[in-house]
Amino acid sequence: MRPLLKNTPIYEQIYAVVRQIPPGQVATYGQVAAIVGGCTARMVGYAMAALPYDTDVPWQRVINRQGKVSPRSSGHGSAVQRQILEAEGIRFDRQGRVDFEQVGWPGPDWAWLERHGFHPMPPLI
DNA sequence: CTGATGACGGTGC
């Protein structure tokens, strides 16, 4: 997917996508990046780290590809993140991982993409 | 303008 909105700060586009993740489901950094287009998983991580404490963006629903909450460089924010997710009904296994088959976010629906000016990624090759 | 700062993920052992 590639955004048509040219002047929106990339972080705002990332936040717009993250806000679509419903309670009880999780997405990976790479998944969000693929939907936004033109940005990498790492950038999504940076965008999450830049959020203020009182944000309305459900940052806790974005985890890494391993199915685990990413460790923070400082503080115990990852423990808080896990608690919030468990409160939403998400189960973690012994290794602290979730089951994407069960709680993985399928992605935004077509209507939402249309409303936000996204269009299908051009075919590779 | 310059430099510091981060919540990743693909690849190759």
Added chain:
DNA sequence: GGCACCGCCATCA
């Protein structure tokens, strides 16, 4: 499956 490398770049002071 796990682990170590390494590329990566928008923001902000």
